[in-house]
Amino acid sequence: MRRLQVKSSAGNYDVKVGCGAWGALRKLKGYTSTFVLTEPGLWAQWGTKFAEDTGWSGVRPILVPSGETSKSLTMAGRVAAELLNRGADRRSLLVALGGGVVGDLGGFVASTYMRGIDYVQAPTTVLAQVDSSIGGKTAVNIHAMKNLIGTFSPPRMVLSEPAVLASLPPRAFQSGIYEAVKHAILAGPALFGWLEGKVAGLTPGQTPVLETLVARAAQVKVDVVSRDEREAGLRRVLNLGHTYGHALEEATGYRRFLHGEAVAWGMLMVTRLAELSGVLDSRVGSRIVRLVRAVGPLPALRGLKEEKVLGLLIRDKKAVGGKIHWVLPEGIGKVRVTPDVTDAAVASAFRDVQRGVWND
Numbered sequence: 001m002r003r004l005q006v007k008s009s010a011g012n013y014d015v016k017v018g019c020g021a022w023g024a025l026r027k028l029k030g031y032t033s034t035f036v037l038t039e040p041g042l043w044a045q046w047g048t049k050f051a052e053d054t055g056w057s058g059v060r061p062i063l064v065p066s067g068e069t070s071k072s073l074t075m076a077g078r079v080a081a082e083l084l085n086r087g088a089d090r091r092s093l094l095v096a097l098g099g100g101v102v103g104d105l106g107g108f109v110a111s112t113y114m115r116g117i118d119y120v121q122a123p124t125t126v127l128a129q130v131d132s133s134i135g136g137k138t139a140v141n142i143h144a145m146k147n148l149i150g151t152f153s154p155p156r157m158v159l160s161e162p163a164v165l166a167s168l169p170p171r172a173f174q175s176g177i178y179e180a181v182k183h184a185i186l187a188g189p190a191l192f193g194w195l196e197g198k199v200a201g202l203t204p205g206q207t208p209v210l211e212t213l214v215a216r217a218a219q220v221k222v223d224v225v226s227r228d229e230r231e232a233g234l235r236r237v238l239n240l241g242h243t244y245g246h247a248l249e250e251a252t253g254y255r256r257f258l259h260g261e262a263v264a265w266g267m268l269m270v271t272r273l274a275e276l277s278g279v280l281d282s283r284v285g286s287r288i289v290r291l292v293r294a295v296g297p298l299p300a301l302r303g304l305k306e307e308k309v310l311g312l313l314i315r316d317k318k319a320v321g322g323k324i325h326w327v328l329p330e331g332i333g334k335v336r337v338t339p340d341v342t343d344a345a346v347a348s349a350f351r352d353v354q355r356g357v358w359n360d
């Protein structure tokens, strides 16, 4: 078991990564009652293991349908009503067992139910284990506006069981691995080089490798959010690849790409943008491209209109005062956050990657 520690103004908390991680719930005492929020399919597959590992026999989870549409105020209201019906009070504990959707929804409900109760993240996707479960950001969507309403509210702990990843469909699995690649670009040559040796042919059932991968990639997020809990500045680096990525997701109505896949394309584009802006050596750029490409196939960019995608860039939530803060890789382990890139370079980077005329 690996133990990482997140520093937070509301109290430090542990991220435990390893087989049997859920067992840490056995030691959490002092709650009047405990609840689990999860999805039906996930519970059918992993509920028995969860009950065994935690000793919570007979636990009856609160279930929400899988999928992004569950991250809604309506669903948050339903979960809160269910908690109330079952007698949850201010000293109850909620465990969010699932991917980023269950984690964001569960965290949001926990941080607002009776003005806030404790919650534990038990992430079950690669994305959730390396990224969304750490840092205390919770949210629901309003119509198409992702994460419009949310809170900063750290969990009591994060328990990442790598064995649970075995049931992930290949695309969902790879989508999370792209976020791990992002963390490796931010972290430096040690993690990047290690991933270069592991990523090709990696499958969801390779539990020991995944335990190391999750722990090392999660450490990057832990370090960033421990230094910048409320996204005052440094935390922006986590947005690497996301400016183009969000635009790609939006331009395709969130249907063509999984989030990590859009981010993967976004990382390729921003790598090209960094080269065109003269801040990245093309040999290092090629290394980034190779690692992203090694994860697996990406849905094509075919038919995407340049004007549409570029028009969506500025609407990114992370834009400050109408300026996009680009996160440009300058090397492995070094990024520059800057609004100073030319529109022409932004357009060329998109075009070059779409047409595959660069590094493909």
Ligand SMILES: NC(=O)c1ccc[n+]([C@@H]2O[C@H](COP(=O)([O-])OP(=O)(O)OC[C@H]3O[C@@H](n4cnc5c(N)ncnc54)[C@H](O)[C@@H]3O)[C@@H](O)[C@H]2O)c1
Pocket: 039, 041, 042, 066, 067, 068, 071, 098, 099, 100, 101, 102, 104, 124, 125, 127, 128, 131, 132, 133, 134, 135, 136, 137, 138, 139, 146, 147, 164, 165, 166, 167, 168, 169, 172, 259
């Ligand atoms: N809070 C944050 O800091 C933060 C950061 C990044 C992303 N997010 C949010 O995370 C969400 C995306 O998370 P996600 O990619 O985990 O999506 P998700 O929660 O929808 O999970 C993806 C799919 O995998 C299924 N699934 C989950 N675990 C499984 C398992 N072990 N085996 C088989 N199937 C499983 C789910 O049912 C779902 O269909 C988005 O809503 C995004 O906004 C939040």
Ligand SMILES: [Zn+2]
Pocket: 179, 242, 259, 263
């Ligand atoms: Zn992301």
